[in-house]
Amino acid sequence: MKSVRFSTRGRYGVQIMVDLARHSEEGPISLKSVADRQKLSEHYLEQLVPELRKAGLVKSIRGAQGGYVLAKKPEDIYIGDVIRVLEGPIAPVECNNQTGKDCCEKTSFCVTREVWVKVRDSINDLVDSISLADLIKDADNGEGEKVNLFEDEA
Amino acid sequence: MKSVRFSTRGRYGVQIMVDLARHSEEGPISLKSVADRQKLSEHYLEQLVPELRKAGLVKSIRGAQGGYVLAKKPEDIYIGDVIRVLEGPIAPVECNNQTGKDCCEKTSFCVTREVWVKVRDSINDLVDSISLADLIKDADNGEGEKVNLFEDEA
DNA sequence: ACAAATTCCGATTGGTTTAGTAGGATATAA
DNA sequence: TTATATCCTACTAAACCAATCGGAATTTGT
Structure with a gap:
């Protein structure tokens, strides 16, 4: 059970874009x-x-010898856009009540909302600060400092 | 399609804890x-x-007139703990290959990994910085500045 | 003209996860 | 001894995920 996951859509999407950028x-x-x-x-x-x-x-080019190319320079493509296109908006929770009115009165749900808002903003800010060019550059330099994705292996 | 979601487990968990704290x-x-x-x-x-x-x-007290009480003071309970207990570790992606070796060579997957690590750390840092006491205090003061959880309604 | 390569598009599927529900066993206060 | 609780194990309907399948349309090279 892992939480706050990106699906393969967003992950593969970023991989594709980085691959295109490199080639x-x-x-x-x-x-x-x-x-x-x-x-x-x-x-x-x-x-x-x-x-x-x-x-x-x-951009796509159909037919034999066709394929895809980036529509913009790698430094102008932010992975936040890639992720949101493929995964939809980053929204750690939904409101009970889509109108927003008459929700969040007195109950502690309202209180907890601010948490999810902060999480959302924090993720969006982060992914909107990383361009494809940044990723490629890091790969060429550091050769990938082997950070560990798993909490329990710390 | 919303991404990077908390399930109801974590959300309800925080609600429960805030409710307990308030009472x-x-x-x-x-x-x-x-x-x-x-x-x-x-x-x-x-x-x-x-x-x-x-x-x-x-802590639980069984039997009639029983129920639950917080095991610690609200200022010593961070919502990161609540969320991780109920949702498992916050890990936006899994490694292809649990050993970590022989993964991430040359492919751009390796490059993208650093993104997920940063996202993970950013979320963990955030939820580990908010205590139940913080949430209750905000509720009493600001009366909940009505932030909007939805990107498209900005 | 034709074959191969390629993007494009919609339908289907098997598996997993989610968000509960059902039904009861155990403990305790009054 | 009854009502109020926690506790525990299953079960389930619906949604979602990660593909797979099958083929149509487009373009290049021979």
């Missing part, structure tokens, strides 16, 4: 080559990339 | 009264609270 000099990149390099299902990626295209993050 | 002078608080005030299923809460007890966050 951006080579003309259109086929999903097949991305899938091979990243060890992902090409068919599943086919489901994701069109959404990135509709959002204006990549 | 901490009244002796043991029955889950029934919490459920009534918070408009939640008592039976569902019954599933959550024992986990908080095992984690040492609340």
